Amino acid sequence: MTPDEHVVLVDTEGNAIGTAAKATVHGLDTPLHLAFSSYVFDEQGRVLLSRRALHKITWPGVWTNSCCGHPLPGEPLPEAVTRRLSHELGLAAGQVDLLLPRFSYRAVMDNGTVERELCPVYRVLVTSEAAPNPDEVDDVRWMPWKEFTDGVIGDRLPISPWCREQVPQLVELGADPLTWRAADPADLPPAAR
Template sequence: MSTTATITQTEQPTVTAQNILHLFPEINTQLAEQTANSATRDADLAGYDEEQIRLMDEVCIVLDENDMPIGSASKKVCHLMENINKGLLHRAFSCFLFDSQNRLLLQQRATEKITFPDLWTNTCCSHPLGIPTETGSTLEAAVAGTKRAAQRKLDQELGIKASQVPIDDFKFLTRIHYKAPSDGKWGEHEVDYILFIKADVDLDVNPNEVQDTKYVTPDELKQMFKEGQLQFTPWFKLICQTMMFEWWEHLDSGLEKYMNETEIRRML
């Protein structure tokens, strides 16, 4: 005896913007509008390196002045001086990696970088993305997100594997709010989370991100500033001109008193 199964075809809903927004009103439509002409079709990015153009589509966390997330926008939108001058502010991190000799790992940004190319800076500087694992409205959640972002970018820029920089080894010190132009078109306006980590790591540098690296002692870094032959990123100079060397002095003893600051340091 045989049986016959009848399969009933169900009509699939039409996937249109109107239908989706009706079903999911919580969707943020701004990013889709901002990136409609992204990548090589974007006149603002014409002539830049293709990989760096692609990274300009990443989603940054847009903030109010108290570091509360209010939405998301592309990296490109967040770094245009036209938008920065209107007050657009986003979240970032600056990671400082020290080896077992307490030397700080510096990097020189690649020529291909759209913002601040060729400048020397701290180990890794970037942004937590507007995704569940890297964002947060409370300070605790935001710190956790920036640590995950730092681990991700240390690998992407310098080839440092996550196993060599465990999340729990990152130390959060403070946040700085600063604004700095790169050129007439691009710049930074960030609440920047300062992270320290001590680890001996293996480097496999991504040349599209980093053109050189160097380990330095405090005295060597001070001499580099004094000689004036090299150019440094504005956020790195701000940090070094304020608390950096005091933090460094207490790297192995007493750093706890500088950690987990709740107030934002305004450096505008």
């Protein structure tokens, strides 16, 4: 994160209402802001999980989906996904598909820090191994999709709160993540189009 990096603030309908410095938005009264989540898959349909760096402000050391982030003001979401995958995991994104255009969540850490995001979800296909950036990611591991979803839904796999909410919605798209039909970008909230 650069000191002047900004996030897009949104209203509950997904309209942009301004920007704020990323360093200032995560606290006890976090405003709703635009973000994304991505799930990286290899050719066998395994999902790449990442463990958040231990010095992160929100959910340090917690296992989660492949990569999350915030688009810069005016940056198209697929470009933000590609940028963050390169920065956090050293991955060149292949195909980037929108899956859940209007996913949104609010989660509160034990210390009261709130995460509150309008967070479209993407699938990314890659053919290379991750090279985690230690400033962002503590560890990574590949897992078969069904093993992962069974662990999350069965509450046997500790995972980030946003991922826990996303997985049941992704399961509804079908058993094989490589064959999921992409969502229509026109269904994205206005601030993300």
